[in-house]
Structure formats: structure tokens, C-alpha cells
Amino acid sequence: MRRITCLVISLGLSASAIADTLYTNMNGYTLTSPAGEQAVLQEFSSMLVENGRIQAIGKEALAQRFAETDNIVDMQGKTVFPGLTDAHGHIQSLGNSLLQVDLRDTESVSAAVQKVRTYADEQPQMKWITGRGWNQEQWQQNSFPSAAHLDEVVNDRPVWLMRIDAHAGWANSEALRLAGIDKDTVAPEGGEIIRDEQGNPTGVLVDNAMQLVEDIIPEPSLEQQRSAYELAFQHLIKLGITSVHDAGINSNEISVYKGLHHQGRMPLRVYGMIAATEPKLAQLLAEGPYESHDQKLTIRSVKIYADGALGSRGAALIEPYSDDHDNHGLMVTSEEKIRDLYELIIPHGFQINTHAIGDRANRVVLDNMAEIYEELGGRNLRNRIEHAQIVHPDDLERFSELNLIASMQPTHATSDKNMAEDRLGSERMAGAYAWQTLLDQGTVIAAGSDFPVELANPFYGLHAAVTRQDRSDLPTGGWYAEEKMSLEQALRSFTIDAAYSAWQEKSLGSLEPGKWADFIVLGQDPFAADASNIWQTQVEQTYVAGKRVY
Incomplete structure (x- = not known):
């Protein structure tokens, strides 16, 4: 049963106090x-x-005590939640994806190619055709596509299409030619060039090998970048997201954020994680944490990639993939480099947020954290493991022992359910997507979506967390349903626990006195709705610092 209290909580207001606004007649919920x-x-x-x-x-x-307040807003019985936090997203990538060809819902390689053809025909001025969202696991043949497929529809311009998880890319022959990728090209460490039986590149590049193409794609102008950010901002606030933890930003993106904030063009809050690959990382660390006066922009953490993703078989596993017996996945950053980064970051007091999906990657992070704590400290920095998808059962308790936050994305489970067992086999599922196991041991879970890998709608995440089902109510009873969350736990993970994971719980994450008035107005009460319908919740209004932004 959920615990609910109904006490008045205030800042010790006098009987004659007058506020800017009194909101009344609402069905409000908050974690305190x-x-x-x-x-x-x-x-x-x-x-x-x-x-x-x-x-x-x-x-x-x-309401009666402050009936004389000049501005009284009748909420007409609507349900009010704190503004929701996405604790792991990619804002510029989201903005870019909204401007590119979208392949998310394609059911075959031919359908994806047709979308590329249509987009290219509609954008004749574009020198590069870019897009995102393909997933061969949802296609009829479940196999990687090839450059030849794209060459049939676009051969005069380069084409580059990121897989849905952003850990693989699909190029046409012109993009491969411009990048200088041929039979003799050696894949960089932590990357793979998929090849045919003759050793020729097929057009699919995995993890660090993607950089071979991405390095030659022309950079967008500063104004184009700002437009992408603003497009993403508007998309997010319409979904009820008032704060995002942007997982991996470089110095240029930091400058764009600061410019947008200075110009008053940020309607939501951003907690930025500096990309560990940023050449100026040491300099940025030496400058110390950054936080704007209104807490719209905060930068006090670093994002490190340990491994790749499960769908592209880049997640680093202790034992080989069950459906690819010669493959253990990829450590995108070597164990030695991870250790060096921890030694660099911790003395500056920045939080460390390490992407780890496979059980080997998670163990590497846990081992290195344990050792570095003994040598340098840092146990109280609220360090996080981003995704923590596949953890060896022996390692789950170490999250609690090492005071680590699990930054997890509920819709990853419902998206991966059709391929995870193929990749892992049934035995390794014991430590996979283990939300309730982690919660039971006292580990804080910060929830997000990993947009644009998944759709950003947080009610899709709340639904997945509570049901362990997709939006078609599959599988019946839920996928490994023993790991599902209660709605209270799920809401906590998208609000106050997400704020805690960014050192912001004293000012964000709940509707308590002294905190920012970030809240959303909903078209239904998720606590009164059938769990299967939570994903259908519509956001009618979004407020940030008491200002209506949607």
C-alpha cells in the first residue's frame, strides 16, 4: 500500500501573508x-x-486562509504532479532527430529505404542525408542492412543513419567512400566494421567505428544547433518534462547552453554531464561545477562510456553472446582508461556517470569504483551507473555497498524484451533490468528514457515500470514481472530520486515549500487509472518556476 499524508506543509507563513498565486481545487500528488x-x-x-x-x-x-490572494487559479479538479525529470537523455540528438528521417517504426529494410527515398526527394538541397531509429530486430529478417540497400535509392549523396540505440550506423557507398572505408580499413579500438565474406565493409559500423563517418559530416552552424535545442525543448515540455540530465555534452554544447540561457531561451532545466572524450575535460574540471542563479543550467558531472549496446551486440559481456558465440561485445573505453578518468575526476568533486550495459562493463565499473574509493575517496559523490541493464547477480548488492545510483530507463526493458534473451540466454536474465531487486536493497533509481533512443514521453516510462509490458499489453502478466515497480516507486524515480541523483533534491523533484514551483497538469489521474492505461496520460499544462511554459 502506498503511504499518503495530508498535512499542510508550509514555510511558517503568517496569517496575513500574501503570495503571488494560490492554486486551488486540484488533485495534487507529490513525494516529500x-x-x-x-x-x-x-x-x-x-x-x-x-x-x-x-x-x-x-x-x-x-485555500480559505489565503482567500484574499490577488491571483487565485481554480484547477477544476485536475490532477497535478511535480514536473518530471528525465535522468538520461540527449537533447541535441533529440532536436536533430526531429529534423532528420525517422526510421523508428519501420518493419523491414525496404520500408526504411523507402522512407530514405522520400526524405531525400523532399530535401534536394541537403548535402548529407541523415537519420535515426532503425532496428533490425524489428524487421522481418532480423539482420543488419547494407550499403547496397541505400545505394538503390540514393547514390549521389552520402547517407548516414544511426541505429535506434546510437551504437551502430548504416552508411551508403558514397558515405563509405568519403570516409575512406574499404577492405583494408582497420577498425578503431572499441569499434567494429561489419564485413561480408570477402572482407568488404557492408555499410554497418558499430560503436567507435562510427566515428570514421561522423568525423566527416559537416558541423551545423551555431544557429542551426540552437534551433535543434529549442525544438527539443518544446517537444519535452509538452510531455511534462521540466528537467533533463543531458548525458554527454562537449565544450561547444556547453557554450550553446550558456548562450541559450543568457538569452532566456531555456524553458526547462538541464543538468549537463561533460563527455569524458572532451579534449578540454581537465580544464573544465579545474574550473569547477557550474550552476546558473535560477538553476536552469547545472554542470557538475562527467559521462563515460564503458561499453556499447545490447541490440548491436556491443554490450560487454563476461561470457559470449548466446546468439554469437565468438562475441563478448566491446569495451568502448578500456579498463585502464576508465581508471585514469576516475583518478582525474574524483579530486575535482565532480560526479561520475558511467554508461555500462553488459555484465562485464558493470563489473569493471564496480571494481574500479571500489578500488578508487579506497585510494582517493569519492564514495559520497553520488556516482551513477547509466543503464545498469545486465548485471551479474553477484554484483547487484555492490550498488548499495558502493553507494552508487542506478540510472535506468524503464522502456529499455519493454523494447528489449524481444531480443534480450536471444542475446543473453535465460540464465543471465537473473540480473537484467532488475529494478525491484535494486530498490529492495535501498539503491536509488533515477529514471529516464535515453531519448531519442526511446521516445521521450515519461508516461511511457511510468507505464513500463509499473507493468513490465509494452503499450500493446504484452507480454501477458508482464516481462519478468517480479522486477516491476509500484506506481509510487516509479513516480519517485522520475521526480525526487532523479533530483537527488543530480544533487538537486533540496530545490527540485517535489512540490514542497522552498522548492521551485515546477509542476504539470494532467488529463487523468494515473493513481486512479488502470495501470495498462498510464501511458495514455496527456499533459495539459507545464509550469517551470511558477511560469506556464506549455
């Missing part, structure tokens, strides 16, 4: 501090806001 398993779900019907911050929440008595 502290973050983690001690958080309590509270219902309220009135909320007092002043200067963009919550002054009090309560019931009818609060």
Missing part, C-alpha cells in the same frame, strides 16, 4: 523529502506560490 525509500507520497488540493517557489501545500484550510 527525503529522497529514496523514506520518501512519502502526499495528496493536496491547494498550493501557494511566490516568486516562482512553493510557499505551502495543503487542503481546503490553506
